[in-house]
Amino acid sequence: xxxxxxxxxxxxxxxxxxxxxxxxxxxxxxxxxxxxxxxxxxxxxxxxxxxxxxxxxxxxxxxxxxxxxxxxxxxxxxxxxxxxxxxxxxxxxxxxxxxxxxxxxxxxx
Numbered sequence: 001x002x003x004x005x006x007x008x009x010x011x012x013x014x015x016x017x018x019x020x021x022x023x024x025x026x027x028x029x030x031x032x033x034x035x036x037x038x039x040x041x042x043x044x045x046x047x048x049x050x051x052x053x054x055x056x057x058x059x060x061x062x063x064x065x066x067x068x069x070x071x072x073x074x075x076x077x078x079x080x081x082x083x084x085x086x087x088x089x090x091x092x093x094x095x096x097x098x099x100x101x102x103x104x105x106x107x108x109x
Contacts, residue, residue: 028076040096041089046049048074052081067085 048067055064055076067084068074071091074084 030104030107033097033100033104036100037093037095037097040099041091041093044092044095045085045089049081049085052076052084 006018048071051067052074053059053076054060064074064076067088071084071087074080074087
């Protein structure tokens, strides 16, 4: 049983004693490079596709032009969105994988 401040309360037949909670010291967590890369790739592909969709209605035209310079075949058409999202996924996955691997390597030292 614990009370509202987080200390454990031990109850016996006749008395109640309080034992302070010990702080747990944990080591920093490692990142799984494949999972982190996949998350970054999905996020970036979705962001690039969203920019392409908003460019259809006139918003983000400059961003679309910038991304079209980076990702060959990207434009506001359906095929262009798929091509751009594919490039963006590969870009995001690779970046996330490298970042997680670097983080783990620095953490190891």
